[in-house]
Amino acid sequence: MKQLLVFIRKEFFHVFRDRRTLLIMFGLPVVQIVLFGFALTNEVKNIEIIISDNARDINSQQITNKIKASAYFKVQESVLNYKDIEKAFRKGDVKCALIFPAHFGDDLFHAGKTRVQIITDGSDPNIAKTVVNYLTAIIGDYQQQIAPSPTLAYRIIPESRMLYNEEGNGSLNFIPGVMALVLMIVCTTLTSVAVVKEKELGTMEVLLVSPFKPVFVLIAKAVPYLLLSMINVILILLLAVYLLDVEIKGSVLLLFLESVLFILTCLSLGLLISNVTDSQQTAMLISMMGMMLPTLIFTGFLFPLENMPKVFQIISNVIPARWYFIITKAVMLKGLGFAYVWKETLVLTGMTIALLGIALKNFKIRLQ
Amino acid sequence: MEDNKAIVCKDLTKQFGDFYAVNKISFEVLKGEIFGFLGANGAGKTTAMRILCGLSFPSSGTATVAGFDVYKQQEKIKKNIGYMSQKFSLYENLTVLENIEFYGGVYGVPRKEIKSRSAELVQTLGLESEAKKLVGELPLGWKQKLAFSVAIFHKPQIVFLDEPTGGVDPVTRRQFWDMIYEAAATGLTIFVTTHYMDEAEYCNRISVMVDGKVEALDSPANLKKEFNADSMDEVFYQLARGAKRSGD
Numbered sequence: 001m002k003q004l005l006v007f008i009r010k011e012f013f014h015v016f017r018d019r020r021t022l023l024i025m026f027g028l029p030v031v032q033i034v035l036f037g038f039a040l041t042n043e044v045k046n047i048e049i050i051i052s053d054n055a056r057d058i059n060s061q062q063i064t065n066k067i068k069a070s071a072y073f074k075v076q077e078s079v080l081n082y083k084d085i086e087k088a089f090r091k092g093d094v095k096c097a098l099i100f101p102a103h104f105g106d107d108l109f110h111a112g113k114t115r116v117q118i119i120t121d122g123s124d125p126n127i128a129k130t131v132v133n134y135l136t137a138i139i140g141d142y143q144q145q146i147a148p149s150p151t152l153a154y155r156i157i158p159e160s161r162m163l164y165n166e167e168g169n170g171s172l173n174f175i176p177g178v179m180a181l182v183l184m185i186v187c188t189t190l191t192s193v194a195v196v197k198e199k200e201l202g203t204m205e206v207l208l209v210s211p212f213k214p215v216f217v218l219i220a221k222a223v224p225y226l227l228l229s230m231i232n233v234i235l236i237l238l239l240a241v242y243l244l245d246v247e248i249k250g251s252v253l254l255l256f257l258e259s260v261l262f263i264l265t266c267l268s269l270g271l272l273i274s275n276v277t278d279s280q281q282t283a284m285l286i287s288m289m290g291m292m293l294p295t296l297i298f299t300g301f302l303f304p305l306e307n308m309p310k311v312f313q314i315i316s317n318v319i320p321a322r323w324y325f326i327i328t329k330a331v332m333l334k335g336l337g338f339a340y341v342w343k344e345t346l347v348l349t350g351m352t353i354a355l356l357g358i359a360l361k362n363f364k365i366r367l368q
Numbered sequence: 369m370e371d372n373k374a375i376v377c378k379d380l381t382k383q384f385g386d387f388y389a390v391n392k393i394s395f396e397v398l399k400g401e402i403f404g405f406l407g408a409n410g411a412g413k414t415t416a417m418r419i420l421c422g423l424s425f426p427s428s429g430t431a432t433v434a435g436f437d438v439y440k441q442q443e444k445i446k447k448n449i450g451y452m453s454q455k456f457s458l459y460e461n462l463t464v465l466e467n468i469e470f471y472g473g474v475y476g477v478p479r480k481e482i483k484s485r486s487a488e489l490v491q492t493l494g495l496e497s498e499a500k501k502l503v504g505e506l507p508l509g510w511k512q513k514l515a516f517s518v519a520i521f522h523k524p525q526i527v528f529l530d531e532p533t534g535g536v537d538p539v540t541r542r543q544f545w546d547m548i549y550e551a552a553a554t555g556l557t558i559f560v561t562t563h564y565m566d567e568a569e570y571c572n573r574i575s576v577m578v579d580g581k582v583e584a585l586d587s588p589a590n591l592k593k594e595f596n597a598d599s600m601d602e603v604f605y606q607l608a609r610g611a612k613r614s615g616d
Contacts, residue, residue, distance in 0.1 A: 006473030010462065017461045017502075202455025206519075209421045209451035209528075211443060212474045 003212055007220035014194070015224050025186055025228055029236045032178045033244070046306055047131055049073045050088060050097040052080050057105030063116075063142050067098070072134050089121050090340060092326070096120045096131045113155035120160065123333035127304060132160045175240045176328035177301025179259065180321040182236065183229055184266050184295050189287040191225050191270030196283040214363055222267045229266075233259045249335030255328065258341070261348050262324040268355035269320070275362040299325040323347050374399045374526050374557035375420060379429035382415050389415040391580035392429065399525075402548060402558040404568045407577030408608045413561050414530075416577070420559070421528055422446045434525040447475070450527035452519035454534040456511050460504030464495055467503055468518055475522035489517055509540035516547055520556060527551070529560040533567065545570050565600040574600075576607045583607050 015021055051067065053060050068075045076094070088094040099117040101107075107114035118135050120128035136158050143156050195218070198204040207217055233256060240246040248255065270287065277283045297303060298316035305313055305322075316322050323344045330336040330344075338345070375397040382390040390412045397403045407413045418424045420433050422442035431438045434448040458467050465486055472482040490499045493513055503511060512532065520527050529548075533541045545567065552558050560571065568574050568588060575585040584591055584607055588600055595603045 003474055003476060006470060010459070010466070010470045013462055013466060014459070201457065201459070202453050203457045203459065205453050205455075206451055206457040206471075207474070208423060209446060209449070210471075210474050211446040211476065 004216050004220055008223050011220055011224045029182045033239050046074050047072055047096055048094045049075055050094055051075055051077050052099045054102045055100045055104035059105040059108055060100040066138050066142055095127055115157050115159055118158055118160040123329055174301055175246055176325050179236050179328055180299055180324050181295055183263055184291055184321055186229050187225055187263055187266030188270040188291050191267055192273040192283040192287050193280050194221050195274035196277055196280050199278055218271050226263055229263045248332050250331035255331045258327045265320045265348055265352040268352055268359055272355055272359040275359055294319050295321040298322055301325055320351050372399050375433050377431040380426050380431050381428045383427040388580045393582045395575055395582055395585055399557055400552055400555045402552050402571045404571035404574030405561045406568055406574055408611055411577040412580040413577055448525045450519040450524040452515050452529050452532050454531040456515040458503045458511055458515055461502055463502055464499050471518045472521050477522050512536055526557040531561055565604055568600045578607055578611050
């Protein structure tokens with residue numbers, strides 16, 4: 001135990017004396033947050049939409065048919081109250097709801113104007129904004145059909161609400177993404193490089209010949225990065241709250257614990273990579289190309305998963321960051337509790353245990 | 369097991385499939401002896417040394433290191449040996465003192481002892497003014513001396529030196545051997561591999577491995593007589609010429 005502490009102390013020396021490591025560790029989150037602050041636009045297809053038609057008249061039906069005909073939407077028709085719609089949103093498969101009031105057609109013809117409500121899932125503001133635009137365009141198009149004259153005798157006024165993110169704050173969505181990305185890089189890359197470095201230096205040989213338990217080498221390597229990553233999570237959250245005015249809706253403690261779980265997943269992955277590589281470059285390359293790219297692409301924070309071919313959607317399931325992204329979004333942006341993310345948590349836990357198991361088993365005791 | 373033996377090997381064999389990396393080697397190393405373990409690349413030196421250091425199990429045969437069995441007492445072996453490789457194995461971004469403290473700690477030397485002995489060590493090495501400097505800033509010769517001192521810091525019975533003088537100039541090498549002699553004089557057993565034949569001459573006894581077998585084992589003087597050679601270089605050449613295996 002004492003030996004382990006000696007070792008961990010040494011690891012901290014390494015980290016704090018290596019400017020590059022520190023720069024990656026703490027410079028990266030800041031840069032990422034600033035960079036991604038300019039939120040990206042993206043086109044969305046096959047959006048699940050609930051159409052709650054309380055009017056059931058010819059006009060509402062015609063609009064519904066128009067939406068059905070468009071390639072952007074998958075329509076699910078049902079009359080629901082606000083609570084049920086909210087439930088569907090929380091499950092996460094529905095991104096948008098369109099609600100026709102009871103006297104939709106009547107109002108349109110008698111009063112000359114009527115209202116329709118659009119509710120979108122604002123925790124994904126890019127999708128939400130796009131959806132609102134699509135729907136407004138479709139309704140506008142319909143309006144032109146029934147009243148082609150420029151005087152606009154009949155007016156339909158769409159009222160949109162972005163749930164969970166009323167202002168459509170774009171930074172909301174990318175913060176969970178940046179967290180996933182940064183933790184992935186810091187934990188996976190830096191840990192794998194740290195272990196491989198000892199192999200390159202030849203110090204690993206000496207450690208293996210010493211009475212120090214080889215497994216302890218892995219633990220000692222992981223501990224500083226675990227602690228620093230936790231600090232990193234706090235840093236990102238502080239930046240998010242105070243720099244970008246993002247409100248953390250759910251329990252901060254839950255968010256933090258889930259982050260620790262994800263950090264452990266990444267550390268296990270890093271240790272696994274370090275076991276199968278012998279040079280820092282290879283380790284760096286594998287963790288950067290092999291981990292960062294899939295993380296960027298398959299978490300769904302840059303490119304909506306909904307748009308991807310089925311194969312990619314299936315592949316995305318093995319990317320740990322994807323699950324962490326769902327969890328952070330749910331807890332941070334929607335304010336949901338553990339009851340809503342236990343499945344994702346379970347998946348991450350399973351991944352961590354599997355990765356760590358393989359890493360420990362593969363940790364070869366070898367001299368050359 | 370006699371009391372004056374540091375290492376005893378009998379028919380030690382390591383087999384990988386059909387390949388005999390180490391083929392029935394037998395030798396004994398006395399306490400306080402400087403034992404040269406020679407052989408061309410691929411002769412099986414490294415494999416044999418790994419077994420003796422408690423890093424891998426032999427396929428057959430017996431061996432004891434510091435009185436402990438290589439099959440059952442690997443952990444005890446590890447506590448009682450020191451190891452230094454060609455790469456010197458120091459952490460460049462730790463200071464001289466931190467390196468000593470780290471390795472001392474890894475071997476479980478009590479903290480108070482580490483403190484007093486590292487101060488002493490720094491003084492003997494003449495590194496007082498460099499003690500708080502990073503090892504990366506030290507010249508190669510000093511790193512090497514420090515690495516050796518660190519390898520024997522926990523007072524092992526045997527120290528294994530794997531090509532400890534690679535890349536070091538002759539003068540420094542000579543100084544390094546002075547250190548080895550000093551250490552051996554205190555009763556420490558030195559087990560050293562080298563490719564420098566002038567260094568082989570410094571050893572009390574040497575063994576030469578060829579294709580997994582120990583082909584010769586005696587003092588340098590006797591070997592030269594036996595092979596009718598002027599230098600160890602020639603002895604080695606005569607033995608290694610017949611080797612079928614080469615390379616790493």
